[in-house]
Amino acid sequence: MDRLANIRVVLVRPLYGGNVGSVCRAMMNMGLHDLVIAEPRPEFNTFDAVKWSYRAREIWDRHRTFDSLAAAVGDCRLVAGTSVREGLYRQHSRTPRAWAPQLLAAAGEGPVALVFGPEDNGLSNEDIAYCTHLIRIPSTEAYSSLNLSHAVMVCAYELFVAAEAYTPPAEASPPATAELRERMFGMWREALLEIGFMEPPKADHMMLALRRIWARGELTEIDTRIMMGIARQMQWYAQTHGAR
Amino acid sequence: MDRLANIRVVLVRPLYGGNVGSVCRAMMNMGLHDLVIAEPRPEFNTFDAVKWSYRAREIWDRHRTFDSLAAAVGDCRLVAGTSVREGLYRQHSRTPRAWAPQLLAAAGEGPVALVFGPEDNGLSNEDIAYCTHLIRIPSTEAYSSLNLSHAVMVCAYELFVAAEAYTPPAEASPPATAELRERMFGMWREALLEIGFMEPPKADHMMLALRRIWARGELTEIDTRIMMGIARQMQWYAQTHGAR
Numbered sequence: 001m002d003r004l005a006n007i008r009v010v011l012v013r014p015l016y017g018g019n020v021g022s023v024c025r026a027m028m029n030m031g032l033h034d035l036v037i038a039e040p041r042p043e044f045n046t047f048d049a050v051k052w053s054y055r056a057r058e059i060w061d062r063h064r065t066f067d068s069l070a071a072a073v074g075d076c077r078l079v080a081g082t083s084v085r086e087g088l089y090r091q092h093s094r095t096p097r098a099w100a101p102q103l104l105a106a107a108g109e110g111p112v113a114l115v116f117g118p119e120d121n122g123l124s125n126e127d128i129a130y131c132t133h134l135i136r137i138p139s140t141e142a143y144s145s146l147n148l149s150h151a152v153m154v155c156a157y158e159l160f161v162a163a164e165a166y167t168p169p170a171e172a173s174p175p176a177t178a179e180l181r182e183r184m185f186g187m188w189r190e191a192l193l194e195i196g197f198m199e200p201p202k203a204d205h206m207m208l209a210l211r212r213i214w215a216r217g218e219l220t221e222i223d224t225r226i227m228m229g230i231a232r233q234m235q236w237y238a239q240t241h242g243a244r
Numbered sequence: 245m246d247r248l249a250n251i252r253v254v255l256v257r258p259l260y261g262g263n264v265g266s267v268c269r270a271m272m273n274m275g276l277h278d279l280v281i282a283e284p285r286p287e288f289n290t291f292d293a294v295k296w297s298y299r300a301r302e303i304w305d306r307h308r309t310f311d312s313l314a315a316a317v318g319d320c321r322l323v324a325g326t327s328v329r330e331g332l333y334r335q336h337s338r339t340p341r342a343w344a345p346q347l348l349a350a351a352g353e354g355p356v357a358l359v360f361g362p363e364d365n366g367l368s369n370e371d372i373a374y375c376t377h378l379i380r381i382p383s384t385e386a387y388s389s390l391n392l393s394h395a396v397m398v399c400a401y402e403l404f405v406a407a408e409a410y411t412p413p414a415e416a417s418p419p420a421t422a423e424l425r426e427r428m429f430g431m432w433r434e435a436l437l438e439i440g441f442m443e444p445p446k447a448d449h450m451m452l453a454l455r456r457i458w459a460r461g462e463l464t465e466i467d468t469r470i471m472m473g474i475a476r477q478m479q480w481y482a483q484t485h486g487a488r
Contacts, residue, residue, distance in 0.1 A: 018262075026394055028387045056387060092415060097405070138401070138410035139273045143300060147269050150397045157382070157398055161341070166382035169337060 004163055006107040008034040009152060010072050012127055013118040017045035021052025021060065022149030028056035030156035031165055034111075035063040038072040069130050073113040078106040081115040081123050081131030082151055084144045093134035096155045100162035102133075114155055119148050173220035184224050185211060187231035194238040248407055250351035252278040253396060254316050256371055257362040261289035265296025265304065266393030272300035274400035275409055278355075279307040282316040313374050317357040322350040325359040325367050325375030326395055328388045337378035340399045344406035347377075358399055363392050417464035428468050429455060431475035438482040 009027055014020050014037060027035060037044075053060040066072035073079045080103060083093060106112045115131060117123035128134070137146060137154050146154070160166065176184075189207055192198050198206045219227075253271055258264050258281060271279060281288075297304040310316035317323045324347060327337060350356045359375060361367035372378070381390060381398050390398070404410065420428075433451055436442050442450045463471075 022391055022394070025387075025391050029383045029390050029394070031384045054391075055389070093413060095405075095410075095412060098412075136413060138405055138412075140275045140404075140409070143269075143272045145299070146273050147266055147298075147393070149391070150266070150270055150273070150394065153394045153397055154401055157401075160384075161339075161382055165384070166339075168339060168342075168382075169380060171336060 002031075003104050003107040004031040004159065004165060005033060006111050007032050007103070007156075007159060008036055008073075008076065008111055008113045009156070010036045010038055010069065010113050010115045011148070012038045012069055012072075012115060012123060013041055014044065014116075014148065015041070015119045016148075017048025017050075018052045019119060019148040020044075020049040021054070021056075022147075023152045024049075024053035024056040024059035024063075026149055026153035026156055027059050030153070030160040031163070032156050032159075033059060033062070035059050036072045036113075037063060037065045038069045039067065040065050069115065069127055073115065073130060076111045076113040077109065078103065078133060079113045079115060079131045080133040080135050081128055082117070082135045082137065082155065083123055083128065084136065084139070084146075085122060093136035095138055096135050096158040097162075099133060099135055100158045104159060104162055114152075116148060116151055171220060173222035176219045176221050176224040180221060180224050181214075181219065184228045184231070187228055187235075191231040191234040191238070194235050194242070246275075247348050247351040248275040248403065248409060249277060250355050251276050251347070251400075251403060252280055252317075252320065252355055252357045253400070254280045254282055254313065254357050254359045255392070256282045256313055256316075256359060256367060257285055258288065258360075258392065259285070259363045260392075261292025261294075262296045263363060263392040264288075265293040265298070265300075266391075267396045268293075268297035268300040268303035268307075270393055270397035270400055271303050274397070274404040275407070276400050276403075277303060277306070279303050280316045280357075281307060281309045282313045283311065284309045313359065313371055317359065317374060320355045320357040321353065322347065322377060323357045323359060323375045324377040324379050325372055326361070326379045326381065326399065327367055327372065328380065328383070328390075329366060337380035339382055340379050340402040341406075343377060343379055344402045348403060348406055358396075360392060360395055415464060417466035420463045420465050420468040424465060424468050425458075425463065428472045428475070431472050431479075435475040435478040435482070438479050438486070 009023065009032060011020060011023065020037070024035065027033065049060055050057065080099060103112055114135070115123065115127065117127060123131075135155060137151055139146065185207060188210060189203060192206070193200065193203060214227075253267065253276060255264060255267065264281070268279065271277065293304055294301065324343060347356055358379075359367065359371065361371060367375075379399060381395055383390065429451060432454060433447060436450070437444065437447060458471075
């Protein structure tokens, strides 16, 4: 069951085609596909929407329009509206991260709406009345008005992350074992003595410094073998070119 | 010490003014102020940048340019590059959320760079070489290429949230106490009997149903007093208009 497939992005009376195109990109980046425009404006620039949707054109091509917000969310069990205003009846808003688990759980059962208002004024009180939940995206107090596609991106991103739909890239090489690291340090000790970087009485001390430097981040097996190769080459170079 | 003030957003060879203007908005929404463009292109459309920066114009007005990425990040102790490619030497990338604590800790000591590549190709291998850390923004495999300003928004948002710079709106009214709730249930019981919604033998059962409904979400003091007002009015209406 793909819970993200049940998340519907509802744009109410959007003004700019470019923003709606960018919303398509954000949705496709984050695994959302169901775009709805409620109360479309006659002057809406669909050419801009197509242009800005870039390689997320399929989201735009499949979008639906409804004459009212009520119709757009009619089949949704949970309707989450976004708002930055904090007037009466908007105080129970929570961040997208706080709501994400509940939104996803509901999306496991049926359609869930994320509702975004027009660029200039946001959702009206009448729109808000249709919302069972209110989302407030964190922002500075000095400038709390997000671009429409940015607001969609933050909400979609939080749902995508909460859905654990993303697998981070795996480091191809496993961490080096202690045994391999010790072999590397042994080779460096010999090589550094060979090229005269340190004298035997100071060698232990210097090797502790190197151990400290190379322990700050975990070395992989490949990293360790690269460092061993350098030590080996230093020794070879010293033995073939050295003037001891 | 405002750690966010030490976060520098570095855009390398950006193509579109509109995107850079949108980046200004995202930065200002999330409390970042230091915008740098590295290796600016001669054909870059500054008019678009100003137009799209909207009410974040001050970020654009204060931005700096450098001829090279090396110069742009020269004073930074930590340089975090963003990349969606996963080639050799890019496998150690982590998500913005995973890196955020470390980036903020470093920003407590001095400037830290977030580096974003051009819209078409992202950061080159040469650019990546300057980065001490790599950021991979979670996305679907099907479409991993984020709009430039969306990428900046997600990283800035994660840092803003991690910096705990945002205080969620507080519910103005405290939760109702059990004592207040019991008074409300008592008034409803009387009112529902008065208007003939239930007969005395069924009253206990029906009141349990109402308790269950109203316990699903926490009622505030104001909520409870509103419900008490309705019960009072029902009783008054029944007593003054009733035909018992």
